[in-house]
Amino acid sequence: MRATIKDIAAKANISYSTVSRALNNKYGVNPRTREKVLRIADEINYLPNAIARGLVSKQTNTIGLVIPDIRNPFFPEVASGIGESAAENGYNVFLCDSNWSKDREEQYIKLLAERRVDGLIVAPIGDSIDGLKTIIEGMLPVVYVSRAPVNTNHSYVAIDNVRGGFLATKHLIENGYEPIGFIGATEDSVTSNERYMGYQRAFEQYSIPIDNKFIRNGDFKQKSGYDIMQKMIKDGTSPRALFAVNDLFALGAIQAIKDAGLRVPGDIAVVGFDDIPVASLQEVQLTTILQPKFQMGRIAFEMLLEAIESGKKDHSGKNGRKVILEPELIVRKSSR
Amino acid sequence: MRATIKDIAAKANISYSTVSRALNNKYGVNPRTREKVLRIADEINYLPNAIARGLVSKQTNTIGLVIPDIRNPFFPEVASGIGESAAENGYNVFLCDSNWSKDREEQYIKLLAERRVDGLIVAPIGDSIDGLKTIIEGMLPVVYVSRAPVNTNHSYVAIDNVRGGFLATKHLIENGYEPIGFIGATEDSVTSNERYMGYQRAFEQYSIPIDNKFIRNGDFKQKSGYDIMQKMIKDGTSPRALFAVNDLFALGAIQAIKDAGLRVPGDIAVVGFDDIPVASLQEVQLTTILQPKFQMGRIAFEMLLEAIESGKKDHSGKNGRKVILEPELIVRKSSR
DNA sequence: GTAATTATAGGAAACGTTTGCAAAGTTGTC
DNA sequence: GACAACTTTGCAAACGTTTCCTATAATTAC
Structure with missing residues (x-):
C-alpha cells in the first residue's frame, strides 16, 4: 500500500x-x-494522492485537450504550444485524441469533465456542440482552438479562415491558373466551410464563375486527398490548379498527380493550408497558408487560464474572447 | 455547483x-x-465525479502515456495504437509530452502517479530510470515502449534496434557506398546506442574499419540532423553515405546536403529509421527501417492491461515480458 | 398464519486529503 | 508575574463516492 x-x-x-x-x-x-x-x-x-486532494480542494491543476487527429502534424504543433504554456503555469495537460469520431470526442469531453479538469481546450470536429452542450453548459471553462462551433459564446483562438482561403485562391488566380479546384471536408466542418468562403470570395472578386465540377469533399486525411485527385484525373475533370483545405489533403493530391504521370505545378498546381513541417521540406515545397500553430496553442492556454482564474462561476462564455490570427501565404514550388 | x-x-x-x-x-x-x-x-x-469515485474504488480506468516528443511523427503513430487499444478496453489515455526534458519526464510520471493512474506506458528519454525508480518501484504497473532503460525488469515492446541498424548499414555497404557515416543521439540513448551496435556489426561482418571521423551525435530533431550534415560538408568530412538513427535526422541531413548543392543519393546516400509517414512521400522517398508503430502501441497497451489485471500486487516487473519486433528495411530513392 | 427466505433500502464507514476553529504552548511587555 | 499576543498544534468536518452491514418490506413455503 x-x-x-x-x-x-x-x-x-x-x-x-x-x-x-x-x-x-x-x-x-x-x-x-x-x-x-x-x-x-x-x-x-x-x-x-492528487485524487484525494482534488476532492476537497476542487482544483486539480489539470486541463483537458481534445483534438481530432494526433496524426495530423498540425495538432501536435498546437498541443506543443499549449503544453509549454501550461507547464509554465503549473498545469498539466491531458491530451485526448478523438480520431475524427464525434462519439469519442463527446465521450472524452465527458470523461475529462468527470475527472474534474479545471478547464478544457477543444479543437472540435464539427460545427455543433449538441452533445457537449449539456456537459459543459456553463459549468466548465472551455476554450476552442483552431476551429469553433458556430455561434458559440465561448472563447476561441482561430485563424481567419476566410482570408486564408481567399489568399490561397487569389494567388492561384493571379498566376493564371484556370480552372481552380477545391478539396474540402464534409459539410459540418466550420474550418472547411470558411476556407471555401474565401475561395468563393476570390472568384467573385475576379468575376470568375465557380464550376461545381471541381469542388470535392473528403475527410482531412492524406489518403482522401489522394483518392479524390485520382478520381478527378481518371474522370477527366481535373482542374489546372487545386486549393486543398489542408496540407495533408494537398500532399495526398500531389501523390495522385504524380502517380498519374503528371507534374506539379506543370500540369496541376497545388496549394494547401496549415504549413505543417513537411510542407517546407525542399523535396516537397508545398505552397500553403501558414497558421501560427505554436502561438495559437499558447494563446489558447492563456485564455483558458484567464477563464479559470477569473470567473470561477459563470462559464456560459457570455463574455468569451475571440482571437483571430492572421494567415500568411507561403509561396513555394508547388504553385510556381 | x-x-x-x-x-x-x-x-x-x-x-x-x-x-x-x-x-x-x-x-x-x-x-x-x-x-x-x-x-x-x-x-x-x-x-x-470520477475523482471521488477513484478515491474509494482505487481504480481510475486511466493510464498515462509519457513520450519525449509529440512533434516527431513516430510517437503519434505509437500513441494512436495505444489509444485505440485502450478505448476498446474502456480505458482513457492521458498523453504527456516531456519534450526531451528529463526533468519534465520525471515530473510527468510523478504527476500521473499522484493522480493514481492504473498504469503507465513510457517511452523513456534516457537509459536510466533513477528518478522514476523511487516513484514507480513496484507500486505501479509500467510498460516501456519503443525504448527501455537498460537492465529494467519491467515489460516492454521495442524493435530489434541492433538488427535494424545492421540492416541499414549492410544495405549501404552492399550498394558500394564508402565511407558510411553515422548520426546518433547522445550517449545515454539506448535506442541510438543499439542502432550503432548494428552499424558496428555490419562493419565487422564486412571487415571494414570504423572511422570515427564520420560518427556524430545530435538530439533526434531535424534541425540537429541539418546542422550536423552541414558541418560535415563544410569541414570536408562528409561520407559517401549516411545512416541516421531516425528519420527526422535523415530528413534534416538531406536538407543540408541539398542546400550545399549536392545530390541524394548521387553525392551522399541517406538511410533513416522509423519510417514515419513523410518518408514514403514520392518527393521524399527516404530509405529507412520500418518500425510497426501502430502495432507496437497496441501491444504496449495489451501488456499493460495484463499487468493491471493480473498482479495487482507486485509491480517490480520481475516477470516482465519483453516483446521484440522485427525491423524491416524499406529501400527507396535516397539510397539507390 | 407463521416462519423462512428474498428483494430492496438505509446507515455508516471508508478512501486521503484540506481547512476552519479551538486548544495549547510560547514569547513578550509592563 | 500576569496578561496579551502570537505561534504551533490537534480535532473534526468536509469533499462525493462506494460498499459492507443491517433493517425493513415483500414474497414464498409449509
Missing part, C-alpha cells in the same frame, strides 16, 4: 493535519517539525 | 446509497426506483 499522510503522522508522532500543512508549506508550522515531516516523507517514499 | 448523488437522492426521496447502486447498475435495486433515479439524474444533468 502506498504511504499516506497518516503514516507520516504516526512516525512523527504528530497529527496528520500538521503533516498536511508541513507538506504544503502552509504558514504556521514549526520549522523543525516541517523538516522532520519532510524527512520522513522522503524516507517512506510518500507521494501525495 | 455540480449536481451530486445526494441531490438525486433528495429529489427521489431515497438514500444516496441506493442512488449509487441504481446508477451503477448494481444488483438489488427495484427497477422502478432505478428508472426514477436515472430520470432525475438526466433532468438535473448529473455527471459522476
Whole structure:
C-alpha cells in the first residue's frame, strides 16, 4: 500500500493535519517539525494522492485537450504550444485524441469533465456542440482552438479562415491558373466551410464563375486527398490548379498527380493550408497558408487560464474572447 | 455547483446509497426506483465525479502515456495504437509530452502517479530510470515502449534496434557506398546506442574499419540532423553515405546536403529509421527501417492491461515480458 | 398464519486529503 | 508575574463516492 499522510503522522508522532500543512508549506508550522515531516516523507517514499486532494480542494491543476487527429502534424504543433504554456503555469495537460469520431470526442469531453479538469481546450470536429452542450453548459471553462462551433459564446483562438482561403485562391488566380479546384471536408466542418468562403470570395472578386465540377469533399486525411485527385484525373475533370483545405489533403493530391504521370505545378498546381513541417521540406515545397500553430496553442492556454482564474462561476462564455490570427501565404514550388 | 448523488437522492426521496447502486447498475435495486433515479439524474444533468469515485474504488480506468516528443511523427503513430487499444478496453489515455526534458519526464510520471493512474506506458528519454525508480518501484504497473532503460525488469515492446541498424548499414555497404557515416543521439540513448551496435556489426561482418571521423551525435530533431550534415560538408568530412538513427535526422541531413548543392543519393546516400509517414512521400522517398508503430502501441497497451489485471500486487516487473519486433528495411530513392 | 427466505433500502464507514476553529504552548511587555 | 499576543498544534468536518452491514418490506413455503 502506498504511504499516506497518516503514516507520516504516526512516525512523527504528530497529527496528520500538521503533516498536511508541513507538506504544503502552509504558514504556521514549526520549522523543525516541517523538516522532520519532510524527512520522513522522503524516507517512506510518500507521494501525495492528487485524487484525494482534488476532492476537497476542487482544483486539480489539470486541463483537458481534445483534438481530432494526433496524426495530423498540425495538432501536435498546437498541443506543443499549449503544453509549454501550461507547464509554465503549473498545469498539466491531458491530451485526448478523438480520431475524427464525434462519439469519442463527446465521450472524452465527458470523461475529462468527470475527472474534474479545471478547464478544457477543444479543437472540435464539427460545427455543433449538441452533445457537449449539456456537459459543459456553463459549468466548465472551455476554450476552442483552431476551429469553433458556430455561434458559440465561448472563447476561441482561430485563424481567419476566410482570408486564408481567399489568399490561397487569389494567388492561384493571379498566376493564371484556370480552372481552380477545391478539396474540402464534409459539410459540418466550420474550418472547411470558411476556407471555401474565401475561395468563393476570390472568384467573385475576379468575376470568375465557380464550376461545381471541381469542388470535392473528403475527410482531412492524406489518403482522401489522394483518392479524390485520382478520381478527378481518371474522370477527366481535373482542374489546372487545386486549393486543398489542408496540407495533408494537398500532399495526398500531389501523390495522385504524380502517380498519374503528371507534374506539379506543370500540369496541376497545388496549394494547401496549415504549413505543417513537411510542407517546407525542399523535396516537397508545398505552397500553403501558414497558421501560427505554436502561438495559437499558447494563446489558447492563456485564455483558458484567464477563464479559470477569473470567473470561477459563470462559464456560459457570455463574455468569451475571440482571437483571430492572421494567415500568411507561403509561396513555394508547388504553385510556381 | 455540480449536481451530486445526494441531490438525486433528495429529489427521489431515497438514500444516496441506493442512488449509487441504481446508477451503477448494481444488483438489488427495484427497477422502478432505478428508472426514477436515472430520470432525475438526466433532468438535473448529473455527471459522476470520477475523482471521488477513484478515491474509494482505487481504480481510475486511466493510464498515462509519457513520450519525449509529440512533434516527431513516430510517437503519434505509437500513441494512436495505444489509444485505440485502450478505448476498446474502456480505458482513457492521458498523453504527456516531456519534450526531451528529463526533468519534465520525471515530473510527468510523478504527476500521473499522484493522480493514481492504473498504469503507465513510457517511452523513456534516457537509459536510466533513477528518478522514476523511487516513484514507480513496484507500486505501479509500467510498460516501456519503443525504448527501455537498460537492465529494467519491467515489460516492454521495442524493435530489434541492433538488427535494424545492421540492416541499414549492410544495405549501404552492399550498394558500394564508402565511407558510411553515422548520426546518433547522445550517449545515454539506448535506442541510438543499439542502432550503432548494428552499424558496428555490419562493419565487422564486412571487415571494414570504423572511422570515427564520420560518427556524430545530435538530439533526434531535424534541425540537429541539418546542422550536423552541414558541418560535415563544410569541414570536408562528409561520407559517401549516411545512416541516421531516425528519420527526422535523415530528413534534416538531406536538407543540408541539398542546400550545399549536392545530390541524394548521387553525392551522399541517406538511410533513416522509423519510417514515419513523410518518408514514403514520392518527393521524399527516404530509405529507412520500418518500425510497426501502430502495432507496437497496441501491444504496449495489451501488456499493460495484463499487468493491471493480473498482479495487482507486485509491480517490480520481475516477470516482465519483453516483446521484440522485427525491423524491416524499406529501400527507396535516397539510397539507390 | 407463521416462519423462512428474498428483494430492496438505509446507515455508516471508508478512501486521503484540506481547512476552519479551538486548544495549547510560547514569547513578550509592563 | 500576569496578561496579551502570537505561534504551533490537534480535532473534526468536509469533499462525493462506494460498499459492507443491517433493517425493513415483500414474497414464498409449509
